[in-house]
Amino acid sequence: MVKIEKWFHTYQRFRSEFKTFEEFIHWYNKNSQRALKPKETESSENAFWNILAVGEKFGIRVRLFRL
Numbered sequence: 413m414v415k416i417e418k419w420f421h422t423y424q425r426f427r428s429e430f431k432t433f434e435e436f437i438h439w440y441n442k443n444s445q446r447a448l449k450p451k452e453t454e455s456s457e458n459a460f461w462n463i464l465a466v467g468e469k470f471g472i473r474v475r476l477f478r479l
Contacts (some may be wrong), residue, residue, distance in 0.1 A: 423436065430436040441457040461469065 419440075422440065426439075427433075427436055430439065443456065464472075
C-alpha cells in the first residue's frame with residue numbers, strides 16, 4: 413500500500429489540476445500506480461479490490477447496495 417506521506421505529496425503536487433477533491437480522487441484511483449506491482453501496471457482502485465478476500469468484498473457490496 414502507498415504510504416500516507418506519498419499520498420499527501422501526490423495530492424499537493426497535482427491538486428491545482430482539478431476543480432474538486434472528488435475529481436482528484438477519481439484520477440488518483442484510476443491512475444496507474446507502478447509502486448504497487450513494479451512488474452505490472454495496476455490502478456490504486458484495482459489493487460484495493462485485488463487484495464481483499466472474497467468475504468470482505470461480499471461484505472462491502474452488501475453494505476453498499478443493501479443486498
